[in-house]
Amino acid sequence: MSNLERQKGQILVLGMLLATVLSLAWLRYFATGQVTAGKARLVHGLDAAAYSGALVQARTLNLLSYVNRAQLAHQLAMGHLMTLGSWAHFGGVEADRLLQGNPPAHLIGLLFGADHGRAYLSAANAVGLQAQAQPAGGLGHAWAQHDAFVHGHLRDVATMLVRGLPRARLAAMQTVLQVHYPELAGDSLVPQVSADAWPGRVRSRPPDAGYLRFVRTLAARYSFLAPRNQTVRNSWPVDARCPTLRHELRRRGATDLNPSGRWQSGDTQSFHAVRSNRWIGCYYREYPMGWAWMPASEGGQGLGDYAEEAPKNFSEQDFWRWVEEATQWDLVGGDANPLANSYAVQSRPVWPSRGLAAYEELSSTAGDEEVTAASRFEVRLSIPGADGRMLHARSAAESYFSRPSRRRDGRLEVANLFRPYWLARLAPGLPGPS
Structure with a gap:
């Protein structure tokens, strides 16, 4: 047998060995590809889940912003209601004074012009309107509903949102992962949340002086809540001993948020007639035409000068003498309606109020570490791979504040x-093994 014949078939052995090596390499490559594909799928799914969690978080922060804005809107509505209550009471009282002819409408028109005369006569349409300003009246009932809503329902909504966010965020992430892995059971797709900045990120804060100024600044934008002051002077001289004094028609009114965070409103109008005598000389005799005082408490603070025991009429006592004995009013240089104020305090309806409600704000610190503007968290998830080995992935996301303009x-x-203006985005992962 020749050497050539003896060497036949030896290449087959080498070929088989090479085929075996290539098969093993291919199997290894295939397994590595499966692991890589599984890891990529896990990373993409967890990123989508983390982003969805941050989106739920951003929506919660935006909803808390709307709750705070709703608080402000209700407080401004309550300021308007308080003003309406004051006007209703004022109108009803002025209707009564008109019917009594104290002072008569023709005198007001003669001294201060036809427009003021007609305005006084129009008060006849407001007969009995004081009932609306009582706590059980229509306006008082609406006030009570607003007060209950801001201190009850809105506070409950804010508390529920803050406390329920971790659960809602986790549920959103599980839903996304379940769609991403329909072949896996839901209980195996529970991401582990860590490095979570949400606890302590939002806190409830009682109204303070800064918040009070903020509400007052907003109220100043509404002309309906602006001061209602006007003085009209008759041009005719009245007495030679006081040639500069003239009959006056004084309208006074204001709505305010007092230091305790409660609305108050008052309205008065009085005819001040120039009088004189040999004892005190010239002075203003006040004839109240209408009055109202809607206080935030039982007191009369903020209304101006008044007397708790002012007489209903002065048929048995001179007006000027009573003023000198019972008050410190300035009957010449004053510019208010103190007698009308006194009657307003005596007949004041009181609407119960708990004042400004607490609001939600971002906490500047959480424990001893400063919290940034973004609310960040990290999630980890482990699932079995195709070859039975566990695949691990980590992702981080955050909600952040950004104005659109x-x-x-x-x-x-x-x-x-x-x-x-809260949005969501993926965030760089925190240091540590993935």
Whole structure:
């Protein structure tokens, strides 16, 4: 047998060995590809879940912003209601004074013009309107509903949102993962949340002086809540001993948020006639035409000068003598309606009020570490791979505050819970093994 014949078939052995090596390499490559594909699928799914969790978080922060804004809207509505109550009471009283002819409508028209005369006569349409300003009246009932809503329902909604966010966020992430892995059981798709900045991120804060100024600033935008002051002077001289004094028609009114965070409103109108005698000389005799005082408490603070025991009429005592004996009013240089104020305090209806409600704000600190404008969290998830080995992935996401456009004043607006400008995004992962 020749050497060539003896060597036949040896290449087959080498070929088989090479085929075995290639098969093993291919199997290894295939297994590695499966692991890589499984890991990529897990990372993409967890990123989508984390983003969805941050989106739920951003929507919660935006909803808290709307709750705070709703609080403000209700407080402004209550200021308007308080003003309406004052006007209703004032109108009803003025109707009564008109019917009594004290002072008569023709005198007001003669001294201060036809427009004021007609306005006084129109008070006849407000007969009995005081009932609306009572706590059991229509306006008083609406006030009570607003007060109950801001201190009850809105506070409950805010508390529920803050406390329920972790559960709602986790449920959103599980839903996304379940769609991403329809072949796996839901109980195996529970991401582990860590490095969570949400606890302590939002807190409930009682109204303070800054919040009070904020509400007052908003109220100043509404002309309905603006001061209602006007003085009309007759041009005719009255007495040679006081040639500069003239009959006056004084309208006074204001709505305010007092230091305790409660609305109060008052309205008065009086005819001040110039009088004189040999004992005190010239003075103003006040004839109240209408009055109302809607206080935030039982007191009369904020109304101006008044007397608790003012007589209903002065048929048995001179007006000027009573003023000198019982008050410290200035009957010449004063510009208020103190007698009308006194009657307003005596007949005041009181609407129960709990004042401004607490609001939600971002906490500047959580424990001893400063919290940034973004509310961040990290999630981890482990699932079995195709070869039975566990696959691990980690993702991080956050909710952050971003205005859609720059402020008109050019200033930077810090993150807050009064503007619904919260968005979501994936965030860089925190240090540590993935």
